[in-house]
Amino acid sequence: MMQKPAGMVGIRHIALFVQPLESAVDFYTRIMGMQIEWQPDADNVYLTNQGDVFALHRVDYTPQAEQRLDHIGFVLDSPEAVDLWHAYFVDQQVRITEAPKTHRDGSRGFYCLDSVGHLLELIYHPPIMKTLAR
DSSP states (O other), rough: OOOOSSSOOOOEEEEEEESHHHHHHHIIITTTOOOOEEEETTTTTEEEEESSSEEEOSSOOOOOOOOOOEEEEEEEHHHHHHHHHHHHHTTOOOOOEEEEEETTTSSSEEEEEEETTTEEEEEOHHHHHHHHHH
């Protein structure tokens, strides 16, 4: 039996169907501060934050339930950053669905909706930060 191979870094690429594409691109570039890495055509945009690839694909139909996504997590580097991002999102009139909360494992985060309705979690998570510090 083969052993699990080493080398997995984590989830560094996510692709979403979005309606409308322009609103999602505006949210992730203007409010989240991501940059457009590549836009091969009018229906596909690949964003980056200097470490992840976040693809947005225009869709003109409602994706089937099997494609449902619960939420997307964006890792922050400290509990203080969670509160700063929360205050910034409130200022930008982003819809907050759950206020910042510290969990018993030391993680801290909050939830909000992007401009097209995807649930986002902005979170400081100590085990992830330990892994990134290696």
